[in-house]
Amino acid sequence: MLWVRMVATAVRLVWPDVLRPWRSPLLRWRLETFGILDEEGRPLAASSMTPRVLFRFVRSHPRQLVQFLRWAASLKQMSRG
Numbered sequence: 001m002l003w004v005r006m007v008a009t010a011v012r013l014v015w016p017d018v019l020r021p022w023r024s025p026l027l028r029w030r031l032e033t034f035g036i037l038d039e040e041g042r043p044l045a046a047s048s049m050t051p052r053v054l055f056r057f058v059r060s061h062p063r064q065l066v067q068f069l070r071w072a073a074s075l076k077q078m079s080r081g
Contacts, residue, residue, distance in 0.1 A: 005073035006066070013072065022054040031057060034064075 014024040021027055028046035036044040036057055044053065058065060 002070065002073065006069040009069055009073045020051075022049045022051050027054075034061075 011018055014021040014027050017024040017027075025046075028049045031049065031054070032044060032046040034057075036053065038044045038048070038053075
């Protein structure tokens, strides 16, 4: 059941850009604060987020992504009581 909550949390965090998550303001901000570097080694600005950058992040940081979603799903669960 945890995986279902994690997927629901991921969808909620990128809504209404669920089909284009790289356009989500929240996700852009979160990836910018994570410290992703562009091809030239400079910190990536949220305004320059592309599908390629997002999918490269997901592929290279799966553990951190799962930890974040688990944490976010637990916050949603705690708010219910």
